[in-house]
Amino acid sequence: MHMPFRTMILSLAGALALCASAPGWSQGNDLLARVKSNKEITIATEARYAPFEYVENGKIVGYDADLMQYVLKSLPDVKVKQLDLPFQGLLPGLDAKRFDIVVTAVTVNKDRASHFAFTVPVADATTGVLLRANETSIKSPDDLNGKVVGSQTGSAQLQALMSLDKKLKDAGGPGIKQIRQYVAFDEAYADLAVGRLDAVAQSVANLGPLMKARPGVFVVMPQTIGPKSYFAWVARKDADSAALAKLFSDGIARANRDGTMKKLQQKWFGTTMDVPADAVPEPTM
Structure with missing residues (x-):
């Protein structure tokens, strides 16, 4: 059966309108x-x-x-x-x-x-280095040779710490003795406070408030490690x-x-x- 001419024109117009509106619908459905x-x-x-x-x-x-x-x-x-x-x-x-x-x-x-x-x-x-307040042997990144340092698994601070380890070894030093990884930084802070770690690599933005919250427990090494981030x-x-x-x-x-x-x-x-x-x-x- 042939479609009446008027019905065919209306159907084609509707189809064209639907096609024209499809891209807009897609963008509006993000x-x-x-x-x-x-x-x-x-x-x-x-x-x-x-x-x-x-x-x-x-x-x-x-x-x-x-x-x-x-x-x-x-x-x-x-x-x-x-x-x-x-x-x-x-x-x-x-x-x-x-x-x-x-x-x-x-x-x-x-x-x-x-x-x-x-x-x-x-x-x-930018990554800084957290130390115990009574720490006297670590004054610069070079002093982390032979030390046990912690950071968070998957963090950019861990990446900066690993880059430092490579840099220390490339310069002829022993490098960091051990890099310990933690699920959360709070666990690393606890280990640092009791002497299981020598340092923690953490962003400088976090370290000031931490020291204010726990006065007399920690200090921050003057130099940062890694690039500006x-x-x-x-x-x-x-x-x-x-x-x-x-x-x-x-x-x-x-x-x-x-x-x-x-x-x-x-x-x-x-x-x-x-x-x-x-x-x-x-x-x-």
Whole structure:
């Protein structure tokens, strides 16, 4: 049976309209659009990294938590489902789409930046060395030859420590006697305090508040190790996540420019840091 001419024209017009609208529908159905439609966002955090984030009275608090609340003003009707996970599971979980974005202090490095989309920086992540307050034999990175040093598994600080070990050996020294890896930095601090470690490699941003919280227990070696680096938040590096990553990055940049970031840094770190607001610096490590 032949289709009447008028019906055929209407059918063709409808099909063309559907085709024309398809690309727009695709772009409007990305992760950010689904978050707004579902009125919920799932965020992953490692809440054992004070003062960036930690649990107090059953609630996740800290610098990143406050900054996240500022950024989420752009999504006023969206409920936050926040997961507290070990650091080692954050990026694999993001890759597997178990959550929408990682809001925790993740150091930007070459390997991560090649696979994930980072926001603009939230803080300085340059690696420092924590010592016991009564330590007299360690005054510079060279003095870590023959010492037992700890850091967190999977962290950029561990990477900086391993690079230092290679540098010490290349210079003719014995290198670090042993590098011990920990699930969380709190375990490394405990071992350092009782003498099971000689030092801990950790970001300088974390060390000031730690020493303030535990006066007389620790000191920081004057020199840092490794290159200048930054902490940022992490999204998937795909078209689906691009708009959500931009929303978070723009919110962080806005906080940087309007003074909110400096106020939060003063609140949580007792000092302020200069971090770029326009882009993520190219990592050198």
